Amino acid sequence: MPQETEIYALIDSRLLRRYDLSLARVGRFLEEAKIPIAQYRDKEASDADVARALEELRIYYSGTLIVNDRLGLAGLADGLHLGQEDLAAIDPDSEAAVSKVRRQIGSKLLGLSTHNREEIETANALDLDYIGLGAYRSTATKADAGVSGKALLELARLSRHPVALIGGVRWEDRFEAPIRYKVLGSALMERIANL
Incomplete structure (x- = not known):
């Protein structure tokens, strides 16, 4: 039976x-919506600009805040999310890379x-x-992402x-365990913009 998965903004x-x-509006x-977890991602800005964005989000949002790809800024967040390339840049051996990250972030969330x-x-x-798994459907934010659709639900079971x-x-969308979060990007921003 599908469960109500948590929203990951x-x-x-x-x-x-x-x-x-x-950032204030978001x-x-x-x-207000009691969204439990949110990730801030900016692939183009400087670390200083991303740090300012995290600090601004903290003024308005008290949930779990994850920073994307910026290991050096994990101290300003509750966790860190890395892509495959970012992990490999830390160390080509993924276990060694995660060990290095864990030494820096301690018990903070790592995705x-x-x-x-x-x-x-x-x-x-x-x-x-946790792991991020995708893409489920096509998305405007990552045109190069491979779409796996329902096959992704089977992969998630692994x-x-x-x-x-x-x-x-x-x-x-509703999903079964081990899918805990449904990550909303465009759908979330569109909803906020239309309020």
Whole structure:
């Protein structure tokens, strides 16, 4: 029986610009809607700009805040989410890379993007708190993401970690364990913009 999965808000700087949304407006919405977890992602800004954005979000949002790819800024957040390339840049050996990250972030949440069986199986041996898995449907934010649709739901069952399903996920979607989070990016920003 499908369960109500938790919403994992993806606050992407490009989406903020596309929908002309401020961090204050988004943060207030997340707080009022009691969204339990949110990730801030900005692939283009400097560390200083991302740090300022995290600090601004903290003014309005008291939930779990994750920073994307910026290990040096994990101290300003409750956790860190890394992509496969970012993990490999820390160390080509994924276990060694996660050990290095854990030494820096301690018990903060650590998530890793996965896309296929091999990456999930590798992630199963790592000290992670969750995996991101996608793309479920096509999405405007990552045009190059491979879409796996229903096959992704079967892959999710291979994970020993809770799964955050990403890529074209909709508000009304419901999933079974181990999918714990439905990651909403465009759908979330569109809803906020239309309020």
